[in-house]
Amino acid sequence: EVQLVQSGAEVRKPGESLRISCKGSGYSFTSYWIIWVRQMPGKGLEWMGRIDPSDSYTNYSPSFQGHVTISADKSISTAYLQWSSLKASDTAMYYCARLGQSRDGYNFDYWGQGTLVTVSS
Amino acid sequence: DIQMTQSPSSLSASVGDRVTITCRASQSISSYLNWYQQIPGKAPKLLIYAASSLQSGVPSRFSGSGSGTDFTLTIRSLQPEDFATYYCQQSYSTPYTFGQGTKLEIK
Secondary structure, three states, X not given: OOEEEEOOOEEEOOOOOEEEEEEEEOOOHHHOEEEEXXXXXXXXXXXXXXXEOOOOEEXXXXXXXXXXXXXXXXXXXXXXXXXXXOOHHHOEEEEEEEEEEXXXXXXXXXXXXXXXXXXXX | OOOEEEEOOEEEEOOOOOEEEEEEEOOOOOOOEEEEEEOOOOOOEEEEEOOOEEOOOOOOOEEEEEEOOEXXXXXXXXXXXXXXXXXXXXXXXXXXXXXXXXXXXXX
């Protein structure tokens, strides 16, 4: 069974750093890209970026480039999303998902349960 | 970036109704269009990929159609568990953008 299990909820102060994780199981972790999606409170879904776990090549949305870093450790089938200096506006639910592929493009076929990040002084 | 626009933003319907949600892309995206369902407090779930292909395990009352810039998601005979928010998403080019969502509520 394909599963993506994310790390637990986090509370941080503005200016602090944070890394959250997404561990894949039940499939070949290096055969599928992992993507990250942000959902701010009461709002819609925003694609942040993706990583190829086989070589750690990354691709970011311009809206998030420079604000977050996506990485992966294929030896433990885990992808990461990290911030070096959090802002209150980073308060959101963050989802990882597997990037599946079909004849007509890509899709997000399996999702993690989400990690709630709260940034407050 | 490709902009995705859904209509309506919200919709009230009754159990047993047939509903249609529309998604329009700001440029042609061929059939590179997916639909997701999100129940409050849960992660999104893939329903339809490549515009019209039903994801494994998804009930056949869900269907998708369209190509180019205009797409539709149809739910035939609404069930209580279908009341949720629905998102379209293009995978034609990065950034992979979503529509703003359509909230389907019980009438």
